[in-house]
Amino acid sequence: MLKEKEKYVVVVGATGAVGNEMITTLEERDFPVKSLRLFASERSEGKILKFRNRDIPVETLQENSFEGIDIALFSAGADRSKIWAPVAVRSGCVVIDNSSQWRMDPGVPLVVPEVNPNDLEWHKGIIANPNCSTIQMVVVLKPIHDVAKIKRVVVTTFQSVSGTGQKAMDELLQQTKDLLNFREVTCNVYPYQIAFNVLPHIDKFLENDYTKEEMKMVNETRKILGDDSIRITATTVRVPVFKGHSESVNIETEKKLTANEVRAILSNAPGIVVFDAPHKNIYPLPINVAGKDETYVGRIREDESIEKGINLWIVADNLRKGAALNAVQIAEKLIEKV
Amino acid sequence: MLKEKEKYVVVVGATGAVGNEMITTLEERDFPVKSLRLFASERSEGKILKFRNRDIPVETLQENSFEGIDIALFSAGADRSKIWAPVAVRSGCVVIDNSSQWRMDPGVPLVVPEVNPNDLEWHKGIIANPNCSTIQMVVVLKPIHDVAKIKRVVVTTFQSVSGTGQKAMDELLQQTKDLLNFREVTCNVYPYQIAFNVLPHIDKFLENDYTKEEMKMVNETRKILGDDSIRITATTVRVPVFKGHSESVNIETEKKLTANEVRAILSNAPGIVVFDAPHKNIYPLPINVAGKDETYVGRIREDESIEKGINLWIVADNLRKGAALNAVQIAEKLIEKV
Numbered sequence: 001m002l003k004e005k006e007k008y009v010v011v012v013g014a015t016g017a018v019g020n021e022m023i024t025t026l027e028e029r030d031f032p033v034k035s036l037r038l039f040a041s042e043r044s045e046g047k048i049l050k051f052r053n054r055d056i057p058v059e060t061l062q063e064n065s066f067e068g069i070d071i072a073l074f075s076a077g078a079d080r081s082k083i084w085a086p087v088a089v090r091s092g093c094v095v096i097d098n099s100s101q102w103r104m105d106p107g108v109p110l111v112v113p114e115v116n117p118n119d120l121e122w123h124k125g126i127i128a129n130p131n132c133s134t135i136q137m138v139v140v141l142k143p144i145h146d147v148a149k150i151k152r153v154v155v156t157t158f159q160s161v162s163g164t165g166q167k168a169m170d171e172l173l174q175q176t177k178d179l180l181n182f183r184e185v186t187c188n189v190y191p192y193q194i195a196f197n198v199l200p201h202i203d204k205f206l207e208n209d210y211t212k213e214e215m216k217m218v219n220e221t222r223k224i225l226g227d228d229s230i231r232i233t234a235t236t237v238r239v240p241v242f243k244g245h246s247e248s249v250n251i252e253t254e255k256k257l258t259a260n261e262v263r264a265i266l267s268n269a270p271g272i273v274v275f276d277a278p279h280k281n282i283y284p285l286p287i288n289v290a291g292k293d294e295t296y297v298g299r300i301r302e303d304e305s306i307e308k309g310i311n312l313w314i315v316a317d318n319l320r321k322g323a324a325l326n327a328v329q330i331a332e333k334l335i336e337k338v
Numbered sequence: 339m340l341k342e343k344e345k346y347v348v349v350v351g352a353t354g355a356v357g358n359e360m361i362t363t364l365e366e367r368d369f370p371v372k373s374l375r376l377f378a379s380e381r382s383e384g385k386i387l388k389f390r391n392r393d394i395p396v397e398t399l400q401e402n403s404f405e406g407i408d409i410a411l412f413s414a415g416a417d418r419s420k421i422w423a424p425v426a427v428r429s430g431c432v433v434i435d436n437s438s439q440w441r442m443d444p445g446v447p448l449v450v451p452e453v454n455p456n457d458l459e460w461h462k463g464i465i466a467n468p469n470c471s472t473i474q475m476v477v478v479l480k481p482i483h484d485v486a487k488i489k490r491v492v493v494t495t496f497q498s499v500s501g502t503g504q505k506a507m508d509e510l511l512q513q514t515k516d517l518l519n520f521r522e523v524t525c526n527v528y529p530y531q532i533a534f535n536v537l538p539h540i541d542k543f544l545e546n547d548y549t550k551e552e553m554k555m556v557n558e559t560r561k562i563l564g565d566d567s568i569r570i571t572a573t574t575v576r577v578p579v580f581k582g583h584s585e586s587v588n589i590e591t592e593k594k595l596t597a598n599e600v601r602a603i604l605s606n607a608p609g610i611v612v613f614d615a616p617h618k619n620i621y622p623l624p625i626n627v628a629g630k631d632e633t634y635v636g637r638i639r640e641d642e643s644i645e646k647g648i649n650l651w652i653v654a655d656n657l658r659k660g661a662a663l664n665a666v667q668i669a670e671k672l673i674e675k676v
Contacts, residue, residue: 235637285535
């Protein structure tokens, strides 16, 4: 007999780095899946992926693909979301979309379950999953904001290549091999060599000379925290790391907090591991958080350059909490609410 | 006939990464060397290094090693500087020291020739070369400070392994090879794997949970700019890059400056290349500045989170402008003044 809570689920963009991680996450968290169908572009048609030890063929989307589906996890880029998410919604399916397409749409909630679960209540079929670099930051900002009101954030990121996708991971690997063998490197994914280099350039440049990635951190953070008064400036940088984004975050609060108070606040907050004993060389590292669900925070220090400031070092697995896990957690919250 | 301006020069710590670069820099800049002697620890005794196509044996220091020497370039660590710099001074030699030993000594000038050349006038035999991450930042801060008075700096660094020395470059290379060959990595220089990782830990941790490197950026910057009112907070991070330090710098000024005004100010300042056309993918990269003398700055943007703020991305060769070149430039200024 079919348990009522079991859902018909699809993943759109199933063959990408995040899509793959979505399938793994559904399985690992034992999400009540009645049936899983997988979609991707024509290039991937006929591929077979595994879910709960069963083979699932990858299909291409059709107008009727969403009929009878409860939940669609999208990670197929903004252009495909723009076309297909409304199709899915018309079929009565709830879309959790990992692209930037709907994030700043005032009619679409932008949700991190630990931060603003109540925004799920007003969704009209589409729920947006925030950008990876934003998610791990707001998970940490939220409990501090609740206690001390954050006035300003200055953030610099160290983002891994998996945020760009599987091709970028391949490119980092290939360039590294080429350099070790004294061969010339070729650049297809990034404009310049990423191996043994850092690139202060993620996503397109905008009119104001910030990148889209940088402005996502500004605008999405305000929307998720529901507070447009928070002032944010960001510099986002790609580093030759395969998985895990790191962030150097400087915050100014209205109420003074000591470093110990911040440690206590974050230790009691959901989804966070305080990993902060610098004198024992304990601080978060991207190689250690790969595969982890929590957001790790360390290097918690009072900023002596202002009266009420804190420095933080925040690291999370960008494919998990930064993308697939957050999307599945949204789905879990939706089911709870039903 | 001997030109009067030709000097008797020694390099102490000649076999290290910076020492080597000092020898190269003396040669490349055609520094008026009458005679060059090279010193290092006992381990390196008998090694032969090249200067102007001649073989020079590496010697160990003796009490009388500095007799008749005009200029000693030291890059042998704080402990050796503490012992040997006073010995050199007693012999009438001027010491330009790259270690942290004398930098914050009120009796020792801390000099970046483009920034505070006049501090050379009050030296008593020892002149300190600032820390690499500080030098490239103050070269850029100074012309802005002169025009608009800098109130606060929030800096996050991306520092290459050559800042630690040749052994760290070897370790990054070896770890990378090991990982590509599915072998376990070993960590001798850093507490954790640096290949495909980032470490928010440079130099020792202090009582306030900042690292020594972070506090160097705070204290040395104030001393060089001669302004203790500038408030600075730093997060310093090691990245898997061989050469070239990058810095994400956020500044708040007393007088409002537009991004274009900052570009104009920096374009006319000594030792700086403004490399900033983001829409053409023009921004400084560590792989491009390796071997360059200038400090490169790009990603110049107005910070909309405060009324009078600017974001900058500053990159320089940490072994050259960050160490050897700055030391030789100090020596050049000294000669000019004679």
